[in-house]
């Protein structure tokens with residue numbers, strides 16, 4: 001969405017903070033109070049097989065309402081706020097200027113129909129506009145997986161095995177890919193998609209998320 005259309009829309013539907021719902025400026029991400037409470041992610045984390053990992057925020061109480069809104073089917077300002085925060089995170093570490101294509105972590109088509117959108121894809125579109133990199137929904141999820149929450153690390157890997165594919169490898173072949181998701185917990189999902197992207201010929205795979213959970217074992221995704 002252009003700056004002008006955001007400003008126009010704001011006249012009729014005032015922009016709101018995705019954490020506390022207070023009215024904010026048309027181009028703002030969060031209100032100043034919530035913004036001051038957000039915890040930037042500064043940890044070191046690696047996804048098996050990936051070239052780098054970036055995240056904007058530590059997942060916790062201060063950002064959780066924005067993620068809930070993102071997955072609610074309504075979006076509000078959540079995708080805009082989170083996508084631009086990811087743009088900053090990958091700008092800070094130099095990744096933004098060295099990727100050729102942005103690929104969202106896919107959802108099952110049935111799940112996309114239920115929610116009305118894939119939130120990772122919406123984040124990618126806004127992010128792509130901001131950093132001037134094209135988005136290709138090159139990865140596809142085609143098998144139902146169990147919720148990751150209750151599974152051990154090994155069980156997670158088995159659960160995700162052969163759940164993703166790259167139907168048109170040309171979209172990623174010899175390209176530096178930025179793989180994007182909303183929340184990352186153990187990195188198992190990103191690792192499995194990174195694996196299939198490599199098989200499809202991706203030259204590099206960089207992973208980026210809006211939020212990374214603190215290092216607590218055995219959480220979901």
Ligand SMILES: [Zn+2]
Pocket residue numbers: 017018019020021022030031032033034035
């Ligand atoms: Zn707020």
